[in-house]
Amino acid sequence: MTRRKRLIVGFGIGATCVLAACSTTTAGQGVPNASAPPASPSAPSPTSAAPPSGDTDGLARFYNQKMTWGSCDSYAAIDGHLDPDLQCGKIMVPVDYAKPNGDTAEIAVSRLPASGNKIGSLLMNPGGPGGSGLSMASVGKNTELAERFDIVGFDPRGVGASTPQIRCVTPKEADQRRKDNDVDMSPAGIAQTESEDKDYVAKCAQRTGDEFLEHVGTREVVRDMDVMRAVLGDDKLNYVGYSYGTRLGGEYAETFPTKVRAMVLDGAVDPDQDPLTDIRLQAQGFQKVFEAYVSDCVKHRNCPLGTDPSDAVKQFRDLVNPLIDHPAQTTDPRGLSYQDAMTGVQQALYSPDLWSMLTDGLNELKQGRGDTLLQLADAYDGRNDDGTYSNLNDAFNAIRCVDDPRIMDRSVMGKLDVEVRKIAPFEDDGRGTGQAPLDMCAFWPVPNTSTPHKYSAPGLPTTVVISTTNDPATPYQAGVDLAQQLHASLITYHGDQHTVALTSGVKCVDDAVINYLINLTPPPAGLTC
DSSP states (O other), rough: OOOOOOSOOSSSSSHHHHHTTGGGGOOSSTTTTOOOOOOOOOOOOOOOOOOTOOOTTHHHHHHTEEEBBBOOOHOOOHHOOOOOOOOOEEEEEETTTTTTTEEEEEEEEEEOOSEEEEEEEEEEEOOOOOOOGGGGGGGGTTTTTTHHEEEEEEEEBSSSSBBBBOOOHHHHHHHHHHOOOOOSSSSSHHHHHHHHHHHHHHHHHHHHHHHHTTSSSSSHHHHHHHHHHHHOOSSSSSEEEETTTHHHHHHHHHHHHGGEEEEEEESOTTTOOOOOHHHHHHHHHHHHHHHHHHHHHHHHHTTTOOOOOSGHHHHHHHOOOOOOOOOOOOOSSSSOOOHHHHHHHHHTTOGGHHHHHHHHHHHHHHHBBBBBHHHHHHHTTTTTTTTOOOOOOOOOHHHHHHSSSOOHHHHHHHHHHHHHHOOGGGOOOOOOOOOOOOOOOGGSSSOOOOOOOOOOTTOOOOOOOEEEOOOOOOOOOHHHHHHHHHHHEEEEESSSOOOTTTOOHHHHHHHHHHHHHOOOOOOOOTOOE
């Protein structure tokens, strides 16, 4: 077993996107609020949209602020390469919506201005939680969406170029955490893992601050999205969210149902799903995609897992288990740890586009080398070529710990560990004892702010949910359930990847999504692609 996985980074083709862009960024020094981008050059653009009725006390100055747009150069230094055609700026929001005259935060926003007859803005989020979204403004650039909408990306509060920034560990500390394999399930090993997590949590509280940590969750980001809607000049929201971004969209729909014009949610997170079920289903999803990878791999002469699919898990474990005690050599002096190897494999399983890279990495490992798997792990963990990190992992931990209920019973975690090893044997290192450490959220310094529940959004117009049959991170059934809760149209995509719309070149899906967003025409009932 390894540390809990994120749902997604980089949307659907996600892994490829991350490898192509994010791993080559150069800024961000791994310290609290480092390298915050300067304010954009002024280019006033007034807004006429009003704050929501019944929720105006002290918030008018946020809803009525004027947006300024300028160069994205300083933002790209933190968030990675951005399309030169994009414009960037900041939107101010209250840290605590119950205290609108208190501290404020700034949300980094990007846009690709509409080239034709504009309908409004189209807000997009890639997931995470903790994923930077500025590059999302380039999604749909070569489609009719770019003619009819200002396509807008944003870094949620605490993430990427938004300020203040969630920061817990320095680059050196992050590198060390990746060497801590945390596979020892003896009482001493469990105590050591929990001690490491307590130290991490203490650093988060010290370097980010308890007050801000309490207000980085989905509850606040949804409120920020409504401020963004108004500041961008839209009476109603147009939104596309991937993976965790479906949780943002669903909770926005529940909070502001009459403020939605169009919404597409791809790779659904089921809001009524508790964290334990989430972990089980993710393990099941990754096992299924590992098996799909194996089925493809054994067709090729260079498959590192042999020719018999039934023996592939053993072949795989024989390759990775030795890394627990002896990291593989890499050109980078860090070497490839066991945890990094597993992270790299999981990264590749997000998309078939990376299966050939996974094959190369496993073949390298047979020769005692770990360069390709380390590259995959670095992309997943947001490590840049210069050794610095994005704040992706720190933000992921902070957001999920303030969003999700805490599991305080070690016996429950032990039973879960036993279950997951059976569900996903490719992840089982063979060292299970029936015991397991508490998740780090058990030690988080501020309370969680939400509980699992079914959405209720009276007055919500027709929305669209997309679910992939063999999604490794968010199960197909979650999309079915979300569509039922929101009374949405459901698109089913048959594939072995995480999310699909507007990123994978699937015309059947893309045409339906674009037609819906522009014309508000729902997809045909039961559409399957």
